[in-house]
Amino acid sequence: MWLTSALYVILSICAGSIAWSAWARRRSRYPPGPRGLPVIGNLLDLPRKHEWKTFTAWRDTYGDVVYVSVLGRPLIILNSAEVAMDLMDKRSSIYSDRPRFPLVDLIGQEWNVGFMTYGKPWHARKRMILGKYTKAEVPAYRPAQRSAMRTLLKNLRDDPENFTEHLRLHSGQLIVDVTYGLSIKSREHKLIHLAEEVMDSITIGLTPLFWVFNPVPLLQKLPNWTTGGWLARTIKTWQHNDRRLRDEAFEQVKLSLDNGTARPSYTSSLLEDLRPEAGSQEEILIRDTSAVAYGAGADTALAAYTIFFLAMFQNPEVQRKAQEEIDRVVGHGRLPDYADQPDLPYITAVMKESLRWHAAAPQGIAHRLTVDDEYKGWHLPSGSMIVPNVWGILHDPVIYPDPARFYPERFFRDGKLDFTGRDPASVVFGFGRRICAGEHFAQDTLYLLVAQFLAVFSITTVDGGPPPPVDMTSGGVSFPCPYKCLIRPRSEAARVLLEQVLMSADDQS
Ligand code: HEM
DSSP, X not given: OHHHHHHHHHHHHHHHHXXXXXXXXXXXXXXOOOOOBTTTBTTTTSOSSOHHHHHHHHHHHHOSEEEEEETTEEEEEEOSHHHHIIIIITTTTTSOBXXXXXXXXXXXXXXXXXXXXXXXXXXXXXXXXXXXXSTTTGGGGHHHHHHHHHHHHHHHHHOGGGHHHHHHHHHHHHHHHHHHOOOOOSTTSHHHHHHHHHHHXXXXXXXXXHHXXXXXXXXXXXXGGGGTTHHHHHXXXXXXXXXXXXXXXXXXXXXXXXXTOOOOOHHHHHHHHHOOOTTOHHHHHHHHHHHHHHHHHHHHHHHHHHHHHHHHHHOHHHHHHHXXXXXHHTOSSSOOOGGGGGGOHHHHHHHHHHHHHSOSSTTOOOEEOOSOEEETTEEEOTTOEEEEOHHHHHTOTTTSSSTTSOOGGGGEETTEEOOTTTOTHHHHTOOGGGOOTTHHHHHHHHHHHHHHHHHHEEEEOSSSSOOXXXXXXXXXXXXXXXXXXXXXESSHHHHHHHHHHHHHHHHHO
């Protein structure tokens, strides 16, 4: 009896060690990374907070390409601009797929170009969006950008404490105006509510846990009585909201074109240019690409605005220097505008440094490798999730010395702006064929916000003391946590200018 038991134990140990050494042999061909355990792999190594900081620490230990595997799913983290560009840009034909997010699919986001599998339907949609967001097309959106800025300046004057809410309205209002030509003056507007509800459901769907664990089969098998019907109702509401967001504003634009009241917008210009048949493939493309802008642009832009505000709050000397430039170049009689940008290099540097200092999407959006690949002698398996550590790349001390410091001066050489080899925009907006469609528009918007906010306001601590540290939220899009500050006109001249600007805006509306 004891002999049989001993035999079992010995056989189990042998089988275990053969499996372990096969796993270890396979593992040795992959890029380095934390060792992990059989079956669960590196599940326990994955950070719960500020993932990008752990990924950056892994760069110091393992290098620029780090391999981890979670429940059998390979994840490859790219920790330098060089490797991100080598793989995601130069080999973009095999690095441009998206991993599946099953919960996002369940919501009904299959029409969303940002989540679509790489292929013809994705390509047709991306081409359509890019066509309306090129560097040459973006100036057409400047009237909407100026108008949204006026609303923001007014809200900051009237209710400075709720500045984050005003920034949130600004980003939503601008995107809805540019996309559909619809004018929104309050966060209570039903389109903003709807969009926020859809964004909330997508955020749940993008939770890192669901990168590796597919909850959908479980959700579908769970008997209704276990949740009192709540789960089924929630999923139905998510799906219903998703359809409404995609269809309602689009139908409104079609109607306003028919009765001649449409304002210029992304949607109206495409409908006018292409004149698609109702229900045709072309019309569906316009509808789908219109609906994507809010989801892709509103939260990321809001994060970029709030990061700029935090940077100014914590760096009063940069704020002062930027304001001196505005006073010198523009004076006190008007607000800076787009035509001033070439003469406001420090403002442009502040805008770029805000993008670098804390990236709005610190680990980008993951791509998926579609075939086996070899790189620097390593094997990168097909199906790997490719995660660019955007925050880590933008905090690489070799390219950005003293990376934690907010230091716009880093972008000057011989007194002139010079972004050669280190423009944060070339990293922040992603890589290869999946690069952000709104990158020019987003930078244009951020420039105006930086210039006009600093022209009239200052942001300081409430008690005049040194600014406290402020933590950042974790997740796909990262924001500063709430903090108390004082936002007020920075001088009597600024106050007078602000009143004049807002009065003339009232006259025009
Ligand atoms: C500061 C603001 C913004 C930031 C930081 C940002 C960042 C990003 C990032 C990191 C990606 C993923 C790129 C990749 O997969 O490699 C992305 C994708 C995308 N962005 Fe933006 N974005 C911003 C604003 C906007 C705006 C205003 C629009 C509106 C048109 C937009 C439209 C898109 C679209 C459609 C995609 C999906 C592209 C694809 O999957 O092919 N973004 N963005």
